[in-house]
Amino acid sequence: MGSLASERKVTGWAARDPSGILSPFTYTLRTTGPEDVVIKVKYCGVCHTDIHQTKNHLGMSNYPMVPGHEVVGEVVEVGSAVRQFKVGETVGAGVIVGCCRECGSCKSGDEQYCGKKIWSYNDVYTDGKPTQGGFASAMIVDQKFVVKIPAGLAPEQAAPLLCAGVTVYSPLKHFGLMQGGLRGGIMGLGGVGHMGVKIAKAMGHHVTVISSSDKKRAEATDHLGADAYIVSSDGAQMGAAADSLDYIIDTVPVFHPLEPYLSLLKVNGKLILMGVINQPLQFVTPLVMLGRKTITGTFIGSMEETHEMLQFCEKKGLTSMIEIVKMDQVNEALERLERNDVRYRFVVDVANSNLDA
Numbered sequence: 001m002g003s004l005a006s007e008r009k010v011t012g013w014a015a016r017d018p019s020g021i022l023s024p025f026t027y028t029l030r031t032t033g034p035e036d037v038v039i040k041v042k043y044c045g046v047c048h049t050d051i052h053q054t055k056n057h058l059g060m061s062n063y064p065m066v067p068g069h070e071v072v073g074e075v076v077e078v079g080s081a082v083r084q085f086k087v088g089e090t091v092g093a094g095v096i097v098g099c100c101r102e103c104g105s106c107k108s109g110d111e112q113y114c115g116k117k118i119w120s121y122n123d124v125y126t127d128g129k130p131t132q133g134g135f136a137s138a139m140i141v142d143q144k145f146v147v148k149i150p151a152g153l154a155p156e157q158a159a160p161l162l163c164a165g166v167t168v169y170s171p172l173k174h175f176g177l178m179q180g181g182l183r184g185g186i187m188g189l190g191g192v193g194h195m196g197v198k199i200a201k202a203m204g205h206h207v208t209v210i211s212s213s214d215k216k217r218a219e220a221t222d223h224l225g226a227d228a229y230i231v232s233s234d235g236a237q238m239g240a241a242a243d244s245l246d247y248i249i250d251t252v253p254v255f256h257p258l259e260p261y262l263s264l265l266k267v268n269g270k271l272i273l274m275g276v277i278n279q280p281l282q283f284v285t286p287l288v289m290l291g292r293k294t295i296t297g298t299f300i301g302s303m304e305e306t307h308e309m310l311q312f313c314e315k316k317g318l319t320s321m322i323e324i325v326k327m328d329q330v331n332e333a334l335e336r337l338e339r340n341d342v343r344y345r346f347v348v349d350v351a352n353s354n355l356d357a
């Protein structure tokens with residue numbers, strides 16, 4: 001690591017084009033500013049968004065791009081104005097690393113909805129340099145976007161919580177869906193979905209998994225604690241669950257009809273969209289009007305919610321179900337993730353990887 005005065009040279013694994021294939025890439029991090037925390041990356045979760053971004057699914061990708069926004073590591077240096085973090089502590093960083101601090105969202109503590117937010121990768125920082133993510137030996141992050149990892153959470157377990165975990169926790173809190181006894185549906189049992197089951201169960205909800213196949217039924221009920229499991233293509237199972245759910249967390253990353261799932265909601269039920277889908281979805285309006293139902297979206301969570309969620313997970317003993325890989329296996333991991341072949345989150349063991357391989 002360089003000194004406070006110099007820029008740091010780091011190695012990450014970057015996509016170079018929409019093939020999304022990652023390879024070693026060396027670049028420099030900015031000189032540590034007063035508010036900056038320098039993080040030696042230990043682990044980084046692999047989110048489906050990493051695929052959307054590296055493969056340019058949204059048409060806004062810039063290359064070379066080092067993905068990764070479920071970052072856990074060790075503080076190796078802090079700027080002169082940093083008081084809440086100390087060298088040696090285990091910390092995390094997530095999807096955004098900057099905001100305007102002036103707008104309504106920033107002032108109300110919902111900085112993730114800031115119109116001038118800065119993404120942890122595939123964006124441009126205030127110094128004009130590209131932001132690069134956590135598939136790298138180090139990151140430098142403004143202290144506002146760094147969070148302490150509770151001692152009761154293993155670092156590799158905590159990594160997926162920095163995106164998948166807070167993405168579920170935030171809407172449940174915001175929409176007043178944290179009280180026990182609610183009946184929730186989790187659509188898409190993947191990285192976000194499996195944390196949805198765990199967090200909703202820990203809140204005392206009856207949880208139904210809605211999956212595209214029967215393959216995950218046993219794990220969903222026996223390992224994750226789901227109370228029910230529906231295969232979305234099975235009309236009888238879907239019909240039997242009509243008008244039964246207070247909310248559905250929809251994590252499906254591809255185009256899909258909404259009407260079958262709106263029919264599962266009770267009156268006043270909420271369909272909470274999380275999947276990044278760059279095609280219009282549709283529904284006939286009576287399905288929403290005649291049950292006063294809500295279709296809404298949600299985006300990660302605030303740093304305050306991230307802190308709260310980590311405390312909640314530690315208190316409830318929640319862990320993510322992960323498959324740890326080294327960086328030279330990351331391209332295979334991304335392929336498997338895209339093929340829905342992971343239970344349920346890949347986590348890259350960055351610190352023990354040979355990044356120059």
Ligand SMILES: NC(=O)C1=CN([C@@H]2O[C@H](COP(=O)(O)OP(=O)(O)OC[C@H]3O[C@@H](n4cnc5c(N)ncnc54)[C@H](OP(=O)(O)O)[C@@H]3O)[C@@H](O)[C@H]2O)C=CC1
Pocket residue numbers: 046047048049050052163164167187188189190191192193210211212213216251252253254273274275276277298299300301337340344
């Ligand atoms: N809004 C936000 O803030 C966030 C959004 N995201 C987005 O949410 C989505 C899910 O992310 P993540 O959980 O990491 O992804 P995963 O790939 O881990 O999980 C997605 C799940 O959706 C289901 N699925 C996958 N492909 C299909 C398909 N072709 N048809 C039907 N169902 C399918 C599978 O569940 P099953 O096998 O049960 O059908 C799969 O496990 C992504 O689009 C991601 O970009 C992620 C984090 C934050």
Ligand SMILES: O=C/C=C/c1ccc(O)c(O)c1
Pocket residue numbers: 047049050058095163276299300
């Ligand atoms: O995985 C975290 C980010 C999700 C995300 C949500 C919406 C959007 O337009 C994105 O580009 C990413």
Ligand SMILES: [Zn+2]
Pocket residue numbers: 047048049050069095163164
């Ligand atoms: Zn993510």
Ligand SMILES: [Zn+2]
Pocket residue numbers: 099100101102103104105106107111114115116117
């Ligand atoms: Zn703002």
